[in-house]
Amino acid sequence: MSKLSPFNVVSLTLGFVFLYLPMLILVVYSFNESQLVTVWAGFSTKWYGELARNEAFLDAAWVTLRVAFFSSTIATVLGTMAAYVLVRGGRFFGRTLFSGMIYAPLVMPEVITGLSLLLLFIGLGMDRGILTIVLAHTTFSMCYVSVVVSSRLVSFDKSLEEAALDLGCSPAEAFRLVTLPIIAPAVISGWLLAFTLSLDDLVIASFTSGPAATTLPIKIFSAVRLGVTPEINALSTIMIGIVTVGVIIASISTKRAKVKAEADERLAQRTE
Amino acid sequence: MTQTVFAPWTDPAAKPLIRFRHVTKRFGDFTAIEDLSLDIYEREFFALLGPSGCGKTTMMRMLAGFEDPTEGTIELAGEDIGAVPPNKRAVNMMFQSYALFPHLTVRDNIAFGLKREGKPKDEIHARVEEMLRLVQLQKFASRKPHQISGGQRQRVALARSLAKAPKLLLLDEPLGALDKKLREETQFELMDIQEKTGTTFVIVTHDQEEAMTVASRIAVMKDGALMQVATPSQIYENPSSRYVADFLGDVTILEGKATKLGDAYEVHWAEGQPPLRAKSTLALADGAGCHLAIRPEKVEIHGEKPADDNVLRGKVIDIGYLGNISTYHVQLANGQTIRAQSFNTERDTRRAFTWEDEVWVNWTENCAVLLDH
Numbered sequence: 001m002s003k004l005s006p007f008n009v010v011s012l013t014l015g016f017v018f019l020y021l022p023m024l025i026l027v028v029y030s031f032n033e034s035q036l037v038t039v040w041a042g043f044s045t046k047w048y049g050e051l052a053r054n055e056a057f058l059d060a061a062w063v064t065l066r067v068a069f070f071s072s073t074i075a076t077v078l079g080t081m082a083a084y085v086l087v088r089g090g091r092f093f094g095r096t097l098f099s100g101m102i103y104a105p106l107v108m109p110e111v112i113t114g115l116s117l118l119l120l121f122i123g124l125g126m127d128r129g130i131l132t133i134v135l136a137h138t139t140f141s142m143c144y145v146s147v148v149v150s151s152r153l154v155s156f157d158k159s160l161e162e163a164a165l166d167l168g169c170s171p172a173e174a175f176r177l178v179t180l181p182i183i184a185p186a187v188i189s190g191w192l193l194a195f196t197l198s199l200d201d202l203v204i205a206s207f208t209s210g211p212a213a214t215t216l217p218i219k220i221f222s223a224v225r226l227g228v229t230p231e232i233n234a235l236s237t238i239m240i241g242i243v244t245v246g247v248i249i250a251s252i253s254t255k256r257a258k259v260k261a262e263a264d265e266r267l268a269q270r271t272e
Numbered sequence: 273m274t275q276t277v278f279a280p281w282t283d284p285a286a287k288p289l290i291r292f293r294h295v296t297k298r299f300g301d302f303t304a305i306e307d308l309s310l311d312i313y314e315r316e317f318f319a320l321l322g323p324s325g326c327g328k329t330t331m332m333r334m335l336a337g338f339e340d341p342t343e344g345t346i347e348l349a350g351e352d353i354g355a356v357p358p359n360k361r362a363v364n365m366m367f368q369s370y371a372l373f374p375h376l377t378v379r380d381n382i383a384f385g386l387k388r389e390g391k392p393k394d395e396i397h398a399r400v401e402e403m404l405r406l407v408q409l410q411k412f413a414s415r416k417p418h419q420i421s422g423g424q425r426q427r428v429a430l431a432r433s434l435a436k437a438p439k440l441l442l443l444d445e446p447l448g449a450l451d452k453k454l455r456e457e458t459q460f461e462l463m464d465i466q467e468k469t470g471t472t473f474v475i476v477t478h479d480q481e482e483a484m485t486v487a488s489r490i491a492v493m494k495d496g497a498l499m500q501v502a503t504p505s506q507i508y509e510n511p512s513s514r515y516v517a518d519f520l521g522d523v524t525i526l527e528g529k530a531t532k533l534g535d536a537y538e539v540h541w542a543e544g545q546p547p548l549r550a551k552s553t554l555a556l557a558d559g560a561g562c563h564l565a566i567r568p569e570k571v572e573i574h575g576e577k578p579a580d581d582n583v584l585r586g587k588v589i590d591i592g593y594l595g596n597i598s599t600y601h602v603q604l605a606n607g608q609t610i611r612a613q614s615f616n617t618e619r620d621t622r623r624a625f626t627w628e629d630e631v632w633v634n635w636t637e638n639c640a641v642l643l644d645h
């Protein structure tokens with residue numbers, strides 16, 4: 001391996017410091033003994049203990065997970081269906097308009113999405129709570145799922161579906177037995193994307209949540225307005241940990257899939 | 273030897289398996305197939321031959337049910353199949369791209385259609401094993417499609433489309449991806465399988481040699497219409513048009529005017545060249561324009577002027593040596609080139625003719641084909 005030039009070492013260092021210093025500080029201070037965030041008073045894990053006893057945070061975390069799970073699941077089903085119709089439906093009236101409109105929410109300012117949903121829920125007389133957040137998150141993350149899935153469907157060989165029909169499948173069976181298993185990786189990434197978007201969302205959730213249900217981002221945001229506490233640092237550290245583990249698992253499985261694909265290719269060549 | 277010749281198309285009582293009746297297919301305002309009528313009989317190995325874009329795949333897709341005719345009807349075993357969806361047709365198709373399911377093993381690919389029929393497990397298993405044996409892929413049954421070679425994939429595709437024992441098997445350029453040697457082997461394998469299973473095959477190809485090798489009859493297509501439907505030898509020896517003569521095999525085509533002379537015609541085709549005689553059943557008016565098609569293997573080449581009809585004088589300008597045969601390009605005084613082929617039956621003999629040699633070419637009046645269009 002070639003050695004990095006001094007210039008490259010400097011740029012690399014600067015870049016990573018810029019990216020990770022804030023998070024590093026947050027992680028370090030979550031182990032601070034002191035009540036004050038900015039004064040170091042020795043190592044301690046007591047804030048993690050405090051956190052575990054903080055009902056409000058735990059409730060909010062549970063709400064967030066449930067919202068993320070349900071909204072991403074519904075969004076995946078709806079988004080995949082929309083993608084399928086837009087890519088495979090052939091030319092029907094208004095197709096261009098529909099496919100343009102499905103991308104619009106991606107660029108719509110969140111405040112506007114949130115506000116319009118709020119107005120809708122009020123108009124329908126719905127009490128704001130978990131259900132309204134789930135509906136709101138489904139609305140915006142569905143577009144992301146549909147973008148991810150349709151980009152996979154565009155490169156999907158249509159003759160595979162025709163072969164399934166030819167061999168006796170109804171269109172629904174062809175989708176279930178052939179299309180879905182093949183596009184599954186894209187559907188799963190769509191689901192993961194929708195899940196993270198939902199975990200992450202503050203703006204839309206603040207419009208659509210009610211006193212009965214608060215998500216973790218809202219809880220953290222309102223707590224921070226009263227001052228940052230080491231408890232919040234601890235919570236954030238846990239979240240960073242979860243994300244890191246997720247990313248590591250994803251990259252290991254990608255690497256494994258690649259190694260397997262290479263082995264298969266060698267196998268195919270040997271049998272020529 | 274009491275073998276009856278297989279030729280149901282000559283029997284007026286025979287019922288065709290497939291019947292295209294005045295079928296037209298349009299995509300928007302583009303007409304891909306125009307008013308096409310065609311009968312294909314059971315147990316035939318029928319080839320659709322034509323240049324790219326002439327509508328061969330469209331014909332197959334209409335048979336499989338992926339496209340509907342814009343006008344006209346298609347019958348399968350006497351029934352109009354217009355309203356029958358692809359999954360309800362006793363027709364299977366082997367796709368040009370093979371279309372193997374990448375997430376299933378070779379065995380599960382072959383079993384796919386059988387499982388949809390809801391047959392008992394052991395019956396499916398037995399049938400899949402039989403198919404694997406037929407295409408010699410038992411060893412690779414648990415591999416996925418991307419773990420086998422191109423030739424093996426093609427055999428999996430064939431086995432999968434044969435597994436349900438369809439009345440009709442459609443093969444869309446099935447051998448396009450194979451190299452010449454494997455292609456020829458597979459052609460004979462296909463004929464073997466067709467004979468063993470008794471299935472009717474319709475094969476699409478743009479390779480005329482392939483069509484000649486495998487087919488009981490060939491349909492030559494051009495721009496969505498049939499130019500001629502006949503056996504390979506009829507198509508080769510008695511093409512009905514200049515297009516068909518030119519499309520299949522090597523041919524020299526001369527243009528001229530016909531005059532009736534007994535049971536043959538005399539064709540005046542160039543100033544200063546003798547007229548050429550050709551036997552024909554065509555009814556041509558005196559002086560009508562016509563074409564004369566002459567296959568190179570029917571043309572003899574001589575060093576001395578022979579005493580026959582149809583003798584033309586020229587000189588050798590090019591020689592194509594192919595090992596088993598040599599093709600001489602003989603240029604006449606008016607610039608027209610005639611090709612003559614001779615077999616190199618002896619080893620190591622000095623070539624009879626060489627460049628710039630003065631030669632005479634001739635053929636009998638039965639050998640040239642007179643064409644009116």
Ligand SMILES: Nc1ncnc2c1ncn2[C@@H]1O[C@H](COP(=O)(O)OP(=O)(O)O)[C@@H](O)[C@H]1O
Pocket residue numbers: 299302304322323324325326327328329330331
């Ligand atoms: N779905 C379609 N939409 C528009 N044009 C088509 C479609 N399918 C085929 N065509 C046109 O019909 C003609 C015949 O196509 P095809 O049957 O695929 O030809 P071949 O298989 O003989 O090469 C081509 O000019 C092609 O562009």
Ligand SMILES: [Mg+2]
Pocket residue numbers: 328329
């Ligand atoms: Mg084609």
